Amino acid sequence: MAETKPLIGVNLYYKAAETNRPGYAYLSEGYFDCITKAGGIPVLLPPLENLSDIDCVLNSLDGFVLCGGPDLDPRNDGYEVHPTMSLMDPRRERFDRELVSRLAARQMPMMGVGCGMQLLNVVMGGTLFYHIEEEMPRCLPHRDPTSANHRHALVVEAGSLMERVYGEGDIRVNSLHHMSIDDVAPGFAVTARCPDGVVEAIECMHPSWLALGTQFHPQATSATALDLRIFEEFIAGITGKVIEVRLAA
Numbered sequence: 001m002a003e004t005k006p007l008i009g010v011n012l013y014y015k016a017a018e019t020n021r022p023g024y025a026y027l028s029e030g031y032f033d034c035i036t037k038a039g040g041i042p043v044l045l046p047p048l049e050n051l052s053d054i055d056c057v058l059n060s061l062d063g064f065v066l067c068g069g070p071d072l073d074p075r076n077d078g079y080e081v082h083p084t085m086s087l088m089d090p091r092r093e094r095f096d097r098e099l100v101s102r103l104a105a106r107q108m109p110m111m112g113v114g115c116g117m118q119l120l121n122v123v124m125g126g127t128l129f130y131h132i133e134e135e136m137p138r139c140l141p142h143r144d145p146t147s148a149n150h151r152h153a154l155v156v157e158a159g160s161l162m163e164r165v166y167g168e169g170d171i172r173v174n175s176l177h178h179m180s181i182d183d184v185a186p187g188f189a190v191t192a193r194c195p196d197g198v199v200e201a202i203e204c205m206h207p208s209w210l211a212l213g214t215q216f217h218p219q220a221t222s223a224t225a226l227d228l229r230i231f232e233e234f235i236a237g238i239t240g241k242v243i244e245v246r247l248a249a
Helices: 029-037 053-058 090-106 115-123 161-166 225-239
Strands: 007-011 013-015 024-026 041-045 063-066 110-113 151-153 172-174 188-193 199-204 211-214
Touching (some): 007 029, 063 115
Parallel strands (some): 007 041, 063 110
Antiparallel strands (some): 188 199
């Protein structure tokens, strides 16, 4: 009998149509490769126009990964656009917000990456810093326009999923952002930070809902082999399997 694997939905990046070019949805391979390596089967979900169709898809899934992408439009939350922002296409953002609301209502296992974590936090009642260099002027550099391999240290909270992944020692993760979490959503806790205080991971504290997010990108080419363990922990939380803990050196 073939092994049963969990079906993990993934939303997509989206570019609207322009003159002489149709609109298209796409996804970097790191997301579906990491899900596959961790024991799941990725199911890619484009930004559907009929939002009620979301439930038809979610009925067949076991969990969901929210991918990264451009900046969320702060006007949707009552704030002004910052001049440094590169805004997400409205069709994708409208879809993604509805998607997260329905995932939360179901308490479906969910993992957000980059702006996927920011979206999870906002939909659940948290807020964002829209440009951390202004909001936290003493912060470390969190992106390098000339390199996708920029990294910084990570400080994890004891007893968290992040601690199970990384253990003790010198931990460094990639950093590709200028926005970050400000107020953490009710029911969630910060489980990893950059040494400058910028939030790098959150986890839901309710025992019946597996929901987490990382500001860094464990699926990117600049990630380490250890970062894959985040996906493994997520899939293990869905399947109930116990996985071997491999601590950082």
